[in-house]
Amino acid sequence: MPPSYGYFPGCTLRGTGVAYEESMLALFETLGLPVQEVHDWNCCGATSYMSIDEGSAFLLSARNLAQAHQEGHQELLAPCAACYLVLRKTQDYMQRYPRIRQEIHEALGNGHVGALASVRVRHPLETLYVDVGVDKIRSRRVREWRGGKVACYYGCQLVRPFAEADRDHNPMRMDELLRAVGVPTVEYSLKTKCCGGALTGTIHDVGVNLNRILIREAARTGAQAIATVCPLCQYNLDAYQWEIRKQNGDLDMPILYFTQILGWALGADVRSLGFQRSISGRKTIQQWFSHAEKEVYA
Amino acid sequence: MPEPRGPVRIGVYTCHCGTNIAGTVDCKALAQYAASLPNVVVSRDYKYMCSDPGQDLIRQDIREYELNRVVVASCSPHLHEHTFRTALRVGGLNPFYFQMVNIREQDSWVHKNKTQATRKAKDLVRAAVRRVAWHEPLERGRVAVHPDVLIVGGGIAGIHAALTLANAGKHVYLVERDSTIGGHMARFDKTFPTLDCAACILTPKMSAVRSHPNITLWTYSEVTRVDGFVGNYKICITRRPRYIDENLCVGCLECIEACVYKQAKVPDEFNEGLSKRKPIYIPFPQAVPLVPVVDPETCIEFKSGKCKKTCIQACGDRHAINLRMEEQREEIQVGTVILATGFQTFDARKTPYYGYGMYPNVYTALEVERLVNASGPTGGEVVLRDGRKPETVGIIHCVGSRDENTHRYCSRVCCMYSLKLAHLLKEHTGAEVFNFYIDMRTPGKGFEEFYQRLLNEHVHFIRGRVAEVTDWVYDPSEAGKLVIRAEDTLAGFVRRIPVDMVVLATGLEPRADTTEVRRLFNITCADGFFLERHPKLAPVNTFTDGVFLAGCCQGPKDIPDTVAQAGAAAAEAMALIDAGYVEMEPNTAQVNEDLCAGCKTCITMCPYHAISFVREIYKSRVNEALCKGCGTCAAACPSGAIKQNLFQDEEIFEEIEGLLTNA
Amino acid sequence: MERKIKLQREADPDWARRVSERPGCEGLFSCLQCGACSGTCPLSIYMDFAPRRIIALVREGFRTEALASKTIWLCTSCYSCAVHCPRQIHITDVMYSLKREAIQAKLYPARFPIPVLAQEFYRMVRERGRNSEFWLVLRMALRSNPFVLFGMLRTGWDLMRTGRLSLRRDHIPDVKKLQVGLLPREVA
Secondary structure (H helix, E strand, O other): OOOOOOEEEOHHHOOOOHHHHHHHHHHHHOOOOOEEEEEOOOOOOHHHHHHHHHHHHHHHHHHHHHHHHHHOOOOOOOOHHHHHHHHHHHHHHHOOOHHHHHHHHHOOOOOOHHHHHEEEEEHHHHHHHOOOOOHHHHHHOHHHOOOOOOOEOOEEEEEEOOOOOOOOOOOOOOHHHHHHHOOOOOOOOOOOOOOOHHHHOOOHHHHHHHHHOOOOOOOOHOOEEEEEOOHHHHHHHHOOOOHHHOOOOOOOOOEEEHHHHHHOOOOOOOHHOOHOOOOOOOOHHHHHHHOOOOOOOO | OOOOOOOOOEEEEEEEEOOOOOOOOHHHHHHHHHHOOOOOEEEEOOOOOOOHHHHHHHHHHHHHHHOOOOEEEEOOOOHHHHHHHHHHHOOOOOOEEEEEOHHHHHHHOOOOOHHHHOOOOOOOOHHHHHOOOOOOOOHHHOEEOOEEEEEEEOOHHHHHHHHHHHOOOEEEEEEEEOOOOOOOHHHHEOOOOOOOOOOHHHHHHHHHHOOOOOOOEEEEEEEEEEEEEOOOOEEEEEEOOOOOOOOOOOOOHHHHOOOOOOOOOOEEOOOOOOOEEEEOOOOOOOOOOOOOOOOOOOOOHHHHHHHHHHHHHHHHHHHOOOOOOOOEEEEEOOOEEEEOOOOEOOHHHOOOOHHEEEOOOOHHHHHHHHHHOOOOOOOOOOOOOEEEOOOOOEEEEEEOOOOOOOOOOOOHHHHHHHHHHHHHHHHHHEEEEEEOOOOOEEEOHHHHHHHHHHHHOOOOEEEEEEEEEOOOOOHHHHOOOEEEEEOOOOEEEEEEEOOOOEEEEEEOOOOOHHHHHHHHOOEEEEEOOOOOOOOOOOOOOOOOOOEEEHHHHHHOHHHHHHHHHHHHHHHHHHHHHHOOOOOOOOEEEEEEOOOOOOOOOHHHOOOOOOOOEEEOOOOOEEEEOOOOOOHHHHHHHOOOOOOEEEOOOHHHHHHHHHHHHHO | OOOOOOOHHHHHHHHHHHHOOOOOOHHHHOOOOOOOHHHHOOOHHHHOOOHHHHHHHHOOOHHHHOOOHHHHHHHHOHHHHHHHHOOOHHHHEEEEEEEEHHHHHHOOOOHHHHHHHHHHHHHHHHOOOOHHHHHHHHHHHHHHHOHHHHHHHHHHHHHHOOOOOOOOOOOOOOOOHHHHOOOOOOOO
């Protein structure tokens, strides 16, 4: 029995990114990998906290790492790419800057700063690739892929500036995992081009423009869906297609989490994978993922 | 503790060095203090001790005061130890009765507080005065220098050095790893800034090498073992089998024509893989020696044993092809070695965001040199991998250079060759050419004028390091092209420029086997390139006497600088040979055989392989010619059997006592 | 006709040096001004000063220009610049430090949505330890430009019908302990 992975959902996975949590938990259960949510986790601070106060930003992550450590976790899964980056960055900066280490030490009280470095922050993409492996995933496939081509979109936080989850230029791990279950993936030149993050909520037109570029190019390569690893990317590409459609009339592309695709291929209950949460491409999702016994949107 | 032999009479000289020392250290007080020290007979201070009058002071005092020891407190021994030792010698005293105190680099230049600096200077002088009493007279040994020279590497550097030495009557072994000499220069089309044809200026020199009676040319060969020391090297060279006898082959090349492979199938290394060759081949038509090579990896006869061997038939009566040829070992003796092993180009796959290897129409500079060359894979026609002719070209500078992620240094030649390629590409295709640079580095003779010429040829110069080359099309006008996105920092906006062809100005890097080669010859590296003894004053010498450097193996440079350096290396070698002998610095170690226990600890510790084990008497012995005086063996010897001249225990202990005791 | 010339008394080189001493901003002075950062930044085409120019401004001590720019707020911290920089300068961290300073110095347009979002985010997490996207966007819109809410109606409806619009106001049990550690920085 492998040791359980500590799990840090982050605020978005309880809000707009709910399908990510659903599908990830379903996928990990299918693979027999125990996942345990860290109690009492707090928001990671994302980019906003770092824009206001550095010390507080690092403290938020330090507290999460301390919680995880206290609960006995040596590995901490953070599916949201932004949370993943912030946690990793906190560890990195604590190690490199004595001043930050000192601040955190004082703020956490008797929290052992050294322990924070001992918790390994993981992303499910990298965990599946390294701990489980492409071959095992391939051998556990239960359902045959009925869908079209998929463009794998990695976004920015996952592969920059730390290239541990995957490499920065032309990453391939998601592609390989999906191909292992029979999904044809396309050569997509914009794999790691930023989706604009929170810009769609603030400077809306600029944000939508960035996403228009991503979706148009995916369509041009022949992809009929986009697979993502980050809830903000998924949201941006999914929720604003109605605006993008104004210029590209026939676009209605499902934006899926890679865990949804893998979970489906490995036989998880279709309704536990959060397909019903998608806004765009619902017809396509119905065609691809509906199962003989169960409908996707029941 | 035994006393030094005889009465000791010391002269101490404190140098002001203008205000360099005197500005911080109170030299008069120092000189007065020195005069009060035991055994000091005379103590002076003077403005510039290294000058003639300064040295005269020493010489006169030796006579007048019958001095038998001298201490000079001034600058670093690196600068003037030799000067003052010579002054002693001229004054009639053994030069090694001298001790130098550095009160400049180690005192006045690094401290601000005058009182403390002066006190430190006093401590240092006191220590030196106590030490020098124990100095012994030493003589420099002499070793004869063998007149032959080994030059490793047959590029333009090796060729020029070889010709210079051979013309001076010295016998030269020129060893080259490839099957022909010529190096990278043989692959270039035109050279900057004159646009001279590289082959036209190189091949006469290559011919001269072949026909020179004083040059033994061994191609397809490698140095495998080096023993010995300056003036007396014993070197083993392995000559790989070409399977064609050089003495019998006349260079008719019929064998290549007759090869059973009617179509060439093997990627041609000379043309950077842009064309194909046969298993039996010659790298280029002007190869020296003009003898083909059989590649055992791809020749059918070697792989299966079942070939018609039409090559042997074509050779006919000459019987030059011998497929059973074996490698030969040669052992030679030389006095000096010149390393001219050259460079390799940066592998553009390490900067994947430029698309090399991913998009077919992204080229490296060396590939383009072959493309524009009339004897290249496309006969000088610039045709892309997909068959098209480029209408727009983007040349990206600094690929693999000036970059913490790849190489920090500037590769020095890329701006110039990028200008050259811009000119050649424009000339061959009429395309619109864009050069993307960070700084335009054109320092040599005629270089800035060449840049002006290119500006007037309407080549675009965009100052902005290219971030990426992409095939993602934003605007319909970009369809089917590669897009270069860069900030035009001078005009002030980000631009997308669609091009048909991308040329990467890849930098120069040290060869992959630099570590092995430097271990063979016992030299050091920095940044991967072989390290020169002094960047300004000894650019061709290494820290190993007798081994010299020439060309890009020492650092990126262009052809004029390479040739100049090759000449310099040849001159240094010639200086040793014509002097006939080499004087050794006497700070060597010696084993007291009575005390040596034969434990061999010193042998394993010696970084210069200078100690050998004499089996007959079961003792270690130091080869004083190889010994560099590092002191490791003396410190490591568990029996205390090794002493080192100029750093004997008594000398060191006295110096320590002098520093710590406040007289 | 506007007269644009910078006098040396307008530059603050001490400030430049202080910025370079902040964690993450070390390589500031080794910048070559090559422009690779601007070339790769997906938002540079919308910025008033490209990232390279911000570094140039900071180096020479032009504090007001740098802090009042829209550039620092358009930065989405995608780290493309940091990864491409040949001097390995963490440009993203420089941007963050300028954002923090701009908020401290109140050097941004009053209702500019991005700093407002950051501040509302900060408050919410301070209050409850977690944030709720719905309430966050609501508060941000009310403070910067309420009219954007109309444009968001469609998206809001889409999220609600797919069960992604959580009105829940999550909070962690021991938020007091968290607040003790978090610096009580008043962010107007």
